[in-house]
Amino acid sequence: MSDTAVDGDGTTSADTELRPTRVGVVGAGYIGTVVGGEFAEHEDARVVAVVDIDEDALTEAAEELEVDADGRYTDYETMLDAEADGLDAVLIGTPHTLHYEQILAAMEHDLHVLCDKPLTTDLDDARDLVARDAEREEVLMVGYQRHLFQAFVEARDLWAEEGREPKWITAEVCQDWVDRFEGAWRQNADLSGGGYLYDTGSHLLDCVLWSTGLTPEAVSASMDFVDDERRVDGRANVTVRFTNGGTASFSLSGETPCMREHVRMWDEQGAVTMDSKDWEPSEYVEIDETSGEHRPYLDRRNQQSKVDAFLESVRTGTEPVATALDGLRVTAVTEAAYESARGDGSFVAVDPDDVALDRS
Structure with a gap:
């Protein structure tokens, strides 16, 4: 039986x-x-x-x-x-x-x-x-999906090493977003919640927050809006201050003819760089103060898709690669950026309870 x-x-x-x-x-x-x-x-x-x-x-x-x-x-x-x-x-x-x-x-x-x-x-x-x-x-x-890209996994592993913590970060992304989505829901703030920062920019904020593990404390932003109500941004410049004293400068434009993404993360020992075009997984370079640049081999043959990763979590009961907390951290920074840009550009504090990785 x-x-x-x-x-x-x-x-x-x-x-x-x-x-x-x-x-x-x-x-x-x-x-x-x-x-x-x-x-x-x-x-x-x-x-x-x-x-x-x-x-x-x-x-x-x-x-x-x-x-x-x-x-x-x-x-x-x-x-x-x-x-x-x-x-x-x-x-x-x-x-x-x-x-x-x-x-x-x-x-x-x-x-x-x-x-x-x-x-x-x-x-x-x-x-x-x-x-x-x-x-x-x-x-x-x-x-x-950048949580599954080997370049950002490598960066996350590096910054998890003892004694390594980025202090100066620059990140930019651009594409033909304003013209392409004119009249679409992505430029209707009642449906999108904002503009380019809440759309493609959400990925850029996330990949920096996730791969560094840093805790934001304040956000300042300036934006060029495509609507009279100043709800939908076509371009944005965002500065994030972190509790470790580091800063990240984000530059986003939805008014370029093609897609490019560039991320640079530096500490006192060197840096990592991630570069992507046309939505392909990013290339990865490590910069060392003594040995210069090198490109570790990235084995992408077994890279999971979002669907693969999701189904694995469902099947095994393990935490997904991108959690609700990851989503909250991005929303907290994004909302602070819009508040700053619609005001006078001053820094807006981020509630530490929203962005802390330790939830114990």
């Missing part, structure tokens, strides 16, 4: 471990179709439902993800209720300001969540999600 437990729906615990993770895709835009497509093609996952308010986009995405007609919805809550026994996780790829309520609803249904960045565009909402996440067994992962 088998010792395998039988669940209420007739499946056994062994069945649950072996079956693919059943995913509902929320939002039929870029994230929903691209990352959703990775779920659909993954041997350990299956997309069983898609939801979007745009019926044409819904139909196109559902066909691409091979979701049957009975798994297509135009209302998120309806999908969650109807698929209550058929979902294990959701992918949230909707406009930024919708994330909080959609994550909450998924949590109420005890679902794992992979949410595109940013976690939220409201500081209190981000705090709430961190608190709720700490009480749950299910996974909440934020879509900060």
Whole structure:
């Protein structure tokens, strides 16, 4: 006689471990179709439902993800209720300001969540999600893929060494964002929460905060806004002061013809540099005060995708590579930057409880 437990729906615990993770895709835009497509093609996952308010986009995405007609919805809550026994996780790829309520609803249904960045565009909402996440067994992962890029993993390992701590950081990113997304939701502050800083800039802030492990204490910013209400920035310059006395200068432009990203992190012994173009994983260089520049070999053959990493966390019960706390730290710095830029550019203090890595 088998010792395998039988669940209420007739499946056994062994069945649950072996079956693919059943995913509902929320939002039929870029994230929903691209990352959703990775779920659909993954041997350990299956997309069983898609939801979007745009019926044409819904139909196109559902066909691409091979979701049957009975798994297509135009209302998120309806999908969650109807698929209550058929979902294990959701992918949230909707406009930024919708994330909080959609994550909450998924949590109420005890679902794992992979949410595109940013976690939220409201500081209190981000705090709430961190608190709720700490009480749950299910996974909440934020879509900060640079945590999986070997260049930033190498940098994080270096700065974790005893006696190494960056004091001077410069980071920049640029792309054709203003013209490309004119009239789109990304430039509608009610949906995006801001502008270029809250969109692509969120990745830049995150990769510096995550790879250095530094604690921000104050933020100053200036921005060029593309709207009369000064809610949507097309360019931004942000300075972050850290508790170790170091600073980071972020320069972001959404008005260039192509995408480039450059990050430099220095301490008294040398530096690391990360350079990327056209969204490719970054190249990595270490600079030593005595031996000069060298490029460690980066083995990218087994680099995980966001979907790989998320499914591994779901399967093993381990912490995801990009956590709710990572999301809170980015939101705290971003909100301080907007407050500074919409004021006189003075430094705005960051609550240490929001950005401290030690939550004990």
